[in-house]
Amino acid sequence: MKIIVPMAGRGSRLRPHTLTVPKPLIPVAGKPIVHRLVADIVNVLDEKIEEIAFILGDPAFFGDDVVDSLEQLAVSLGATARIYRQLDPKGTGHAIMCAEPSLSGPAVIAYADTLIKANFNLDKEADSVIWTKKVENPEAYGVVNLNERDEITELVEKPTQFVSDQAVIGIYYFKEVGDLKKELQHVLDNNILNGGEYQINDGIKRMMAAGKVFKTGTVDEWMDCGNKEVTVETNRRMLGFLAERCEALISRKITSKDATILEPCFIGDGVTLKNCTVGPFASIGEGTIIEDSNVKNSIIQTYAVIKNATLDNAMIGNHATFDGKFTNVSIGDYSELKQ
Structure with missing residues (x-):
């Protein structure tokens, strides 16, 4: 199993703290966001992680100290780190394709601007699992549409009419991530843009159209680290969770x-x-x-x-x-x- 972490963004909404430190390395409850996220995913998967691929931005900002930190994180989890660069911010799908050599076999893709609390069994019979969280205002999020077999049939961004209350949180499992790679390559080759960027959702939609089975994995808690206010709130909630576990x-x-x-x-x-x-x-x-x-x-x-x-x-x-x-x-x- 691999974990792929796109984290090339500069985190402008969390300035001034991200002027000198990449947002995924901002500490929450004493540990960098990306460290907590990856460790929590490893706990949910409960299986051997062989490789963690990190997709970073410009080396002038994501320098040797960042690389060293991520390599140490991977080693602490019994995995090998691979470092890739997204030097031109062309979207979520483009970021994943920057790690093209790692796009084979089972993998989890997780965007490093969120934290979770989860305890569920990953449905490995599905071709893919999209992690979601039940929300009160689905019109503010991208949500999944489900059929009678609880399979995901559609991704809908900020629906104006009710589709479901299961919001996509930015963490995905692929039984064979090479399937996503194939569809994202088509997106890039045919210059399929949304919002001026190449998006992971366009690759996922092509997988669905090809008959791949997508299920949901619902997390108990989903905590954002987008700006100062929500990061402080996430710190508060995380301290509470850790205290419950007597850490x-x-x-x-x-x-x-x-x-x-x-x-x-x-x-x-x-x-x-x-x-x-x-x-x-x-x-x-x-x-x-x-x-x-x-x-x-x-x-x-x-x-x-x-x-x-x-x-x-x-x-x-x-x-x-x-x-x-x-x-x-x-x-x-x-x-x-x-x-």
Whole structure:
């Protein structure tokens, strides 16, 4: 089994945090988004993963440090990493075809801007499984249409009339991903564009027209990381899930004086807490210093300095300095905000 992860986008909606760090490497509950996503998929599949292919963008932004991080992730899961590049953003289908040498055998394709909580048996008798989540407002999403045998017969983008309440979340299983490769090659060769780009859905629709059987795999939770507000909310929800599983989230390698920790929280190695209250639902990255402050429902990344602050629904980047009484903030890496 392979996992293929297109992640070449710059994550513009999450700026300023993605000006220096690719969005899939932004931490949620102390771990990069893509690390959590891939590990959760491995747990759902419950089988040997031989290869994880990552499709990155420009090496000037997705540099050696990113590649090293992804290679270490693959090794930690017992797999080999393969790195591909999508240097021209021409859509989801084009991104997949950039990993053409890896497009054979059974594979999961997962776009690295979402997190899941799932526990189901993958229907490997189907030619493909599209993972979905029941939503209250299907008109805002791409949804699947099902027949009486619960097979997917159609993909409908933002339907104006009710089709179903099962929204496509961007994770797909293919019993033979070479079938998708064949149809996407046809899309590219014939310049079939939607929204000016080559889309995975056009390859999937051709597979359906050829008689391939598509089923759904429904996740329990689907968490977005598209912008600052939803990323902080996803951090809150993920901390809650991890606490339910009794995972250790607070490092023993912290310095604490007159500090109160309200769980669930993630607190990394080397954090210093002085005269402060942290939590609930706060993630504090390695080496950060928090003094004379209250921090809850927020993401503070590594080696930041937080003083005299009351933070709620905040997101502060790596090596940033924040000294003040503002509350709902979003500050990127190496920024300084002082009074």
